[in-house]
Amino acid sequence: MSSLSRDDVAKLAALARIEMTEAELIELSSQFGMILDAVARVQDVNLDGVKPTSHPQPMLNITRPDVVAPSLSPEDALSGAPAQEDQRFRVPQILGEAE
Amino acid sequence: MSATYDEVVAKYDPVLGLEVHVELNTNSKMFCSCTTTFGAEPNTQTCPVCLALPGALPVVNEKAIESTIKIGLALNCSIAPFSRFARKNYFYPDMPKNFQISQYDEPICVDGFVDVEIETDEGPKQFRVEIERVHMEEDTGKSLHVGGATGRIHGAEYSLLDYNRAGIPLVEIVTKIVPGTGKYAPEVARAYVAELRDILRGLGVSDVKMEQGSLRCDANVSLKPMGSEVLGTRSETKNVNSLRSVERAVRGEMIRHADLLNEGKKVKQETRHFQEDTGLTRSGRSKEQAEDYRYFPEPDLIPVAPDAAWIEELRKTLPERPSIRRKRLKEEWAVPDKEMAAMINADVLDIVEATVLLGCDPTKARTWWLGEISRIANEKDVAIAELSITPADVAEVVSLIASGELTDKLARQVIEGIIGGEGNAKQVIDKRGIKVVNNDDELIAAIERACAAQPETAEKVRNGHIPAAGALIGAVMKDTKGQADAAKVRELLLGHLGQSGN
Amino acid sequence: MINKTAAEMADALSKGETTSLALTQAHLDRISAVDSKVKAFLHVDKEGALAQAASVDAKRAKGEKLSPLAGIPLALKDVLAQKGVPTTAGSKILQGWRPPYDSTVAAKLKAAGVVIVGKTNMDEFAMGSSTENSGFGPTFNPWDLTRTPGGSSGGSAAAVSSFQTPLAIGSDTGGSIRQPAALTGIVGVRPTYGAVSRYGLIAYSSSLDQAGPFGRTVLDTALLHEVIAGHDAHDATSINADVPAVVAAAKSGDVKGLKIGVIKQLQGEGYQKGVQTRFDESLKLLASLGAEIVEVDCPNFEYALAAYYLIAPSEASSNLARFDAMRYGLRVGDKDGASAEAVMNITRDAGFGREVKRRIILGTYALSSGYYDAYYGSAQKIRTLIIEDYAKAFAKADVLVSPTAPTTAYKIGEKVDDPMAMYLGDVATIPVNLAGICGMSLPAGLAEEDGLPVGFQIMAPAMQDQRLYQVGAALEAALNSKWGAPILSNAPSLGGAA
Ligand SMILES: [Zn+2]
Helix, strand or coil: CCCCCHHHHHHHHHHCCCCCCHHHHHHHHHHHHHHHHHHHHHHHCCCCCCCCCCCCCCCCCCEECCCCCCCCCHHHHCCCCCCEECCEEEEECCCCCCC | CCCCHHHHHHHEEEEEEEEEEEECCCCECCCCCCECCCCCCCCCCCCCCCCCCCCCCCCEEHHHHHHHHHHHHHCCCEECCCECCEEEECCCCCCCCCEEEECCCCCCEEEEEEEEEEEECCEEEEEEEEEEEEEEEECCCEEEEECCCCCCCCCCCEEEEECCCCCCEEEEEEECCECCCHHHHHHHHHHHHHHHHHHHHHHCCCCCCHHHCCEEEEEEEEEEECCCCCCCCCEEEEEECCHHHHHHHHHHHHHHHHHHHHCCCCCCCCEEEECCCCCCEEECCCCCCCCCCCCEECCCCCCECCCHHHHHHHHHCCCCCHHHHHHHHHHHHCCCHHHHHHHHHHCCHHHHHHHHHCCCCHHHHHHHHHHHHHHHHHHHCCCHHHCCCCHHHHHHHHHHHHCCCCCHHHHHHHHHHHHCCCCCHHHHHHHHCCCCECCHHHHHHHHHHHHHHCHHHHHHHHCCCHHHHHHHHHHHHHHCCCCECHHHHHHHHHHHCCCCCC | CCCCCHHHHHHHHHCCCCCHHHHHHHHHHHHHHHHHHHCCEEEECHHHHHHHHHHHHHHHHCCCCCCCCCCCEEEEECCECCCCCCCCCCCHHHCCCCCCCCCHHHHHHHHCCCEEEEEECCCHHHCCCCCCCCCCCCCCECCECCECCCCCCHHHHHHHHCCCCCEEEEECCCCCCHHHHHHHCCEEEECCCCCECCCCECCCCCCCCCEEEEECCHHHHHHHHHHHECCCCCCCCCCCCCCCCHHHHHHHCCCCCCEEEEEHHHCCCCCCHHHHHHHHHHHHHHHHCCCEEEEECCHHHHHHHHHHHHHHHHHHHHHHHHCCCCCCCCCCCCCCCCCHHHHHHHHHHHHCCHHHHHHHHHHHHHHCCCCCHHHHHHHHHHHHHHHHHHHHHHHHCCEEEEECCCCCCCECCCCCCCHHHHHHCCCCCHHHHHHCCEEEEEEEEECCCCCCEEEEEEEECCCCHHHHHHHHHHHHHHHHHHHCCCHHHHCCCCCCCC
16 A cells, blocks of 8 residues: 655645645645556556657657747737736745756 | 766667757847847836737747747758748746747657767777757846845745747757766766857857857756667756766766666756866755646747748858868867867967968967957957957967067067057058167167177177077177077177187 | 428528528527527627628628538637627636637538627636536526536537537547537537647647537538538647548448447446447447358557546646636736735635646646656556557447447536546547547437436547548438437427427
8 A cells, every 4th residue: 555644745745835834735635646556557567678758640850940920919928827026927935046 | 976987888878979069159138129238227128019018019030030940950950841930838937928939749849960079099089969850939027135144035025027038039958868878978968068059159050159158058968878779767957057067977977867767766867057266066856747838839820831942042152061160270270289278278260261361371370369468458358259369360470570670579579559549550660769789880889889888798799609609699689679680690799709600 | 490300401501591690690589599508608799699690691692602610609718718799718717808819610500601799618727527616607408407418518519419509629538529429419520639730729638538510410520520620720739731621421331331339347336227228229220231240359548548547637737837826817916015926826726626736736646746656657668559459349340339428418516526436437538539539429319217318429540530430421311211300309398499
């Protein structure tokens, strides 16, 4: 029986940037044992020498020419912004450093 | 009490690792057709793809693949017959998708090397820097931090985001660890980045402007005690944006690590930021745990499997390696070391070579570009390449001097005219009425006027006091508006005053 | 008028018997009359629809050559971006967002003169099989308003089955077109992966998602299929090949000599009695039309559900990272100097529903270091085995068949607290998505025990979508003559003027 503790779920929620309530964390950890048991069935098969498929269609080398096309107008680009200032997206203070 | 650099290298052996990010100079972005022009108004170069609007999909720029393969070839890498893009997942507001499309375990180029040469106490010495991988990825947007101190991220009240840069093609070039550089680690690091910059410039795949961020270096440094085989903990210094800073950052980190180790402390594995003003690094925000990027193959993109014949075609287009070319030109032109270095520093090698290829004498070409033309560029505070004077102009001026149609002094006026936009050499000469006065009668008349104006000086010369002739020659040159050949004036003057043959 | 097929409407338009404006208004009236009960639409774009209808009528009056579906009303699943029209993917996190661009599907529909009357309800980000996971409340099955229409394209299926539009677009990641088509008694096709551009389709699972058509007949569905399919340079996974001749196939409908493979693993135990009965009857009908029925073995299908519930959540955890309150959509908690990170966390908790969060967490886990090989990596290998199972099966048969869903429509709320029971409903549809091939569901009659529609699934190899229509058309004709009328004629009228 697989399981994920409340703390495991909390760690995953932090990684996924979701602020979960205590009730949500507990509910999810209680459901995860069953879900993980079900998905862990992929390990029941002997997969030695089997290649993974990440694309259902066997295609290669799909590119576009290096040609410029019109961008959105800045009005359109910012049309969905929850907040904006000086033609830029205004966001709350950023902690930490850029990568 | 901080250790001196000599003490550090006596006790520890530094190990380097360098990651360089290069913005490619493609017309359009990595995964969309937005333009890549630098310095545009904020958010004018964005689209559904590079803003990560719901539903938008990336498509790879074929030129970016070509440029990356060229870089790999120039760095002696193998080009992978099959490579793939992967998603690197982490949240950051300057990265619209909250994942970066990059490459993970299947990069396009692997296993190369770059040889660099530096001056050591024992003369020039070569070091081999091995390349682990070269891979493609995309740049992030730019944030402007408002409130708090001096636009810094710390203490800012909020930030403003501009996504024009988001999605510009980036190539990351990662070295293997570089051991055995000893006390020359800072110089090797600098020479490597310089060589890389020259190679990339030669390939024409990037603007390689460190100050604009189109070439950025992260320097990993660790120390191991002399004789030990165990690698020390490394720090990763980001934000190193000039060649000089690369050298300073490595040296600074070596000293900082040594101080910690000498005090029995541990070096923290962390990201540090180089401070241009102090030359020191400061710690980035330490994360409670190592970031888990959850890489997986990018399902929106198709694997890249470059055709072997195409790779060979690209290999044929590679220019001569910059270090080899420099050696060759130095020999061909018989340039002293110091002058060669001056040309490289002033970035005139290409333009001098182009001038020489037009038949110009290498020394003369070098002298004009490095002298008068550089001076004017400095005065105007622009790059030499931006002046409106071409190698053909310089070659013509030099040939006009050789044929006696211009004097050095007149040639300077012509150069000034060309740069001032008055046309080519012939046009400037015509417009300004510049000509060498070689007519003996005209010169004799001017000499007579000069002697008449300064009878005492003329008498001194007549009496054999040759150095006095200078003042008279000066007067003649002034009289003829500098268009006379000074040597010719001297010859005629001395003859006129009965001092011929002296 | 609204009870006619799209093909009949198109015929009436071309003969000048009606106008697109009149046709569109009739459907808008039907929406006003019944959608308060069905709740198929999240947004009805009355003005946009009437403007497009008027424009098509004007072109027709000038004698311009028009596409076959010009002037016909259609419902668009809210997962597809339509410029200037609210697009939410059924999520509160996107409430109020109006895309500044058109998805390729929307652009193709507009170019063909199709009248998009509105955006339909769906499980949030297409995660679900009942449309109960919508951030804006469930859609109700027109056959029985206490039941779900299936999902995730439940709004589109309900719109077509309740005669609010003759056609609709859905998207199918694990069965989200075929299963709701089955549960509402209409035709739904999931085209081959890469046949219809995903540009502008809000991604759930990039390697499995595919938009496709709904119609009340096989021919109508084929007509719509032809409009939306085709290569698109904006989608790197789009197939650069001619669109299979699906309309011609739907018109021919001949199965004589065709080999039809029944997948051993997708029937029997776990399938409702009435579902199995109608499926077996349909096989007999096909045999009577001259098809040869063979049994095929796909042993690895047993693991398909597990592989799907690793691959889809993994890709989703990454695809949904962009909903972060910075550039568009919902922003919650931006006060008292909260950091960007805190605002992201709070917004994503408030904006995503339970099922979406469940899948994001599952996907984050499956991709995390130390677990990747065991979960995501293994799931991708299972995918290879399923592709191989199909390859072997298609060596024996031209098309493969199964019931579309193990049961008929279930009650709203019945499985909402039991995610595993809900997931099991996708068992027969998921293998198609994992292999990237195409599949159709068409109504095979009503289950005796509950009088609700049963779906018959047909599967064909990649880019052989025309075979679906060929077999579908034959079966449809046979069923219509067996029952004496289209199955949908048994659906309740809902009190609207039908
Ligand atoms: Zn763009």
